[in-house]
Amino acid sequence: MRELGMHASSGRPLALVTGGSSGIGRELARQFALHGFDLVIGGSSDRVEEAAAALRLNGAAVVPVRSDLATYDGVEAAWKAVQETGRPLAAAALNAGIGGDRATRRAAVRNKFLPERVKTHRQAQMARPS
Numbered sequence: 420m421r422e423l424g425m426h427a428s429s430g431r432p433l434a435l436v437t438g439g440s441s442g443i444g445r446e447l448a449r450q451f452a453l454h455g456f457d458l459v460i461g462g463s464s465d466r467v468e469e470a471a472a473a474l475r476l477n478g479a480a481v482v483p484v485r486s487d488l489a490t491y492d493g494v495e496a497a498w499k500a501v502q503e504t505g506r507p508l509a510a511a512a513l514n515a516g517i518g519g520d521r522a523t524r525r526a527a528v529r530n531k532f533l534p535e536r537v538k539t540h541r542q543a544q545m546a547r548p549s
């Protein structure tokens with residue numbers, strides 16, 4: 420098991436929220452926690468640790484994963500964190516990406532900051548039931 424408190428026998432369902440460290444993903448993660456889910460949350464910065472600590476105050480066991488989902492290795496790391504819980508994934512919110520207005524997001528994709536092929540390939544795998 421990756422983290423204390425992440426026991427298969429807890430009876431709580433497990434959710435993955437990519438981009439759970441801020442914005443929409445952070446609120447999604449909070450809602451999962453309030454509705455009885457344990458969590459694996461991802462983010463690209465150290466904000467993910469702070470978000471995990473806040474979510475634990477809602478009674479959830481939370482595994483934070485800091486990795487860059489624009490890379491193959493980063494996606495693999497996120498998926499490995501899910502697998503290391505030893506628990507089936509009940510829900511996945513594949514939310515990580517570029518926030519901001521439409522122009523900002525388009526520019527980021529145009530600059531290949533987030534190669535969608537990498538993101539889509541492994542996220543499709545994450546979305547399959549365990």
Ligand SMILES: NC(=O)c1ccc[n+]([C@@H]2O[C@H](COP(=O)([O-])OP(=O)(O)OC[C@H]3O[C@@H](n4cnc5c(N)ncnc54)[C@H](OP(=O)(O)O)[C@@H]3O)[C@@H](O)[C@H]2O)c1
Nearest residue numbers: 438440441442443462463464487488489514515516517518
């Ligand atoms: N806000 C909008 O109006 C809007 C409109 C349409 C679509 N969306 C989409 O909704 C999603 C969330 O938007 P938001 O406004 O909540 O954005 P946000 O506040 O900027 O949050 C983005 C989240 O994604 C994570 N992230 C970004 N790039 C990453 C990477 N390469 N690897 C791993 N994690 C990464 C960030 O992690 P860190 O914080 O740790 O860096 C953060 O947790 C995005 O996919 C966005 O494209 C948003």
